[in-house]
Amino acid sequence: MTILTFTLILLLAAYCAGLLGSLTGLGGGVVVIPVLTLGFGLDFHYAIGAALVSSIATSSGSGSAYVKEGITNIRLGMFLEIATTIGAVCGAAVAIYLNNNIIAVIYGGVLLLTAAMQQRRKSDHDGVTGSETARRLKLFGTWPQKDGTLKPYQLRNVGGGFSVMYVAGVLSGILGIGSGVLKVLAMDSLMKVPFKVSTTTSNFMMGVTACASAVVYIQRGIIVPGLACPVMIGVLLGALTGARLLKRMNVRVLRQIFCVAITLVALNMIWQGFSGAY
Amino acid sequence: MDIQLLISRTLRWGVTAASLVAFVGGALYLAQHGSEPFDLAQYRQFSYAAAHSADYTTLPGILQGFSRFTAVGWIQTGVLVLILTPILRVLLSFFDFLKERDWLYAVITALVLAVIVSNSLSL
Numbered sequence: 001m002t003i004l005t006f007t008l009i010l011l012l013a014a015y016c017a018g019l020l021g022s023l024t025g026l027g028g029g030v031v032v033i034p035v036l037t038l039g040f041g042l043d044f045h046y047a048i049g050a051a052l053v054s055s056i057a058t059s060s061g062s063g064s065a066y067v068k069e070g071i072t073n074i075r076l077g078m079f080l081e082i083a084t085t086i087g088a089v090c091g092a093a094v095a096i097y098l099n100n101n102i103i104a105v106i107y108g109g110v111l112l113l114t115a116a117m118q119q120r121r122k123s124d125h126d127g128v129t130g131s132e133t134a135r136r137l138k139l140f141g142t143w144p145q146k147d148g149t150l151k152p153y154q155l156r157n158v159g160g161g162f163s164v165m166y167v168a169g170v171l172s173g174i175l176g177i178g179s180g181v182l183k184v185l186a187m188d189s190l191m192k193v194p195f196k197v198s199t200t201t202s203n204f205m206m207g208v209t210a211c212a213s214a215v216v217y218i219q220r221g222i223i224v225p226g227l228a229c230p231v232m233i234g235v236l237l238g239a240l241t242g243a244r245l246l247k248r249m250n251v252r253v254l255r256q257i258f259c260v261a262i263t264l265v266a267l268n269m270i271w272q273g274f275s276g277a278y
Numbered sequence: 279m280d281i282q283l284l285i286s287r288t289l290r291w292g293v294t295a296a297s298l299v300a301f302v303g304g305a306l307y308l309a310q311h312g313s314e315p316f317d318l319a320q321y322r323q324f325s326y327a328a329a330h331s332a333d334y335t336t337l338p339g340i341l342q343g344f345s346r347f348t349a350v351g352w353i354q355t356g357v358l359v360l361i362l363t364p365i366l367r368v369l370l371s372f373f374d375f376l377k378e379r380d381w382l383y384a385v386i387t388a389l390v391l392a393v394i395v396s397n398s399l400s401l
């Protein structure tokens with residue numbers, strides 16, 4: 001195989017990862033890791049570098065549209081980014097001491113949680129009475145409805161959400177992924193933010209969170225040009241196609257199939273990690 | 279201009295610029311080395327010690343590569359532009375909060391910036 005062939009195959013794989021990540025709402029980074037490790041047999045560290053690049057690319061690429069539509073809660077995102085960036089710095093510091101097997105088990109755990117969360121009902125949390133802390137921090141917001149009006153919402157449990165966000169940041173720092181599942185868990189389940197606002201604000205935060213550890217990863221040589229270039233372009237184009245398709249496609253069945261797939265991948269990784277295969 | 283629109287445009291232009299720069303680097307790399315045989319072994323085992331000395335891991339190394347129009351320099355500059363995009367978005371928010379005299383959020387935003395910058399200074 002020549003370098004050209006490998007690069008084109010990688011570009012295609014990254015395109016598919018970006019497309020799937022966008023259609024299922026998981027983000028590109030989560031899909032890139034198993035594609036590169038299980039599919040291509042790369043070392044986990046290189047896959048993490050590629051995932052980090054994809055996380056930033058998809059966050060900025062799709063975030064652009066959500067912010068313009070006014071769904072993203074910028075204040076909420078900014079406030080919680082304190083927790084995720086500090087977490088990411090800690091995660092990147094710890095990552096140096098972790099070998100491939102431990103990383104595989106952690107990643108498998110995040111995937112299992114992701115699959116489980118996909119089964120939850122999406123709630124708009126109507127009529128939530130916000131907490132005093134949330135009001136003082138000016139975290140309440142409005143979000144656009146289908147008929148064009150703005151609907152106000154309140155939220156609570158700022159401390160709980162902030163703590164889970166720290167954990168999400170640590171995982172981002174270790175794995176290079178956006179940890180969307182934990183971010184949504186914090187905002188949706190704990191803080192009672194409307195589902196659509198949770199997912200878009202989570203996506204918005206991913207880029208900044210990933211940036212906090214990205215420079216350290218460049219220095220360590222985990223982000224290599226030969227992989228970063230095709231992955232960045234492929235994932236971005238895939239995510240753009242996905243966003244277009246999403247508007248006129250019913251993805252319910254796809255999401256169910258995907259859920260089973262990532263559960264299998266997760267169990268495989270945890271099993272191999274525990275048996276020391278990596 | 280409305281801050282939401284400004285952030286939205288910054289993000290879009292940032293990823294576009296990053297992809298274009300990386301694409302130029304990638305095309306250059308393939309033109310020079312595309313027909314050489316590919317060895318997967320280089321990516322099978324990662325070692326911090328071996329990777330650390332490469333010229334694509336330091337800011338001077340990357341910028342030098344960019345100015346000398348090397349493939350690796352351009353790809354890594356694309357990655358740097360990609361990383362700078364969300365940071366620029368935080369910076370824009372910071373100035374917007376200052377302008378609105380929202381001191382609480384100016385401090386929060388400055389804190390996020392401080393965390394990112396302090397962790398990135400050693401490049």
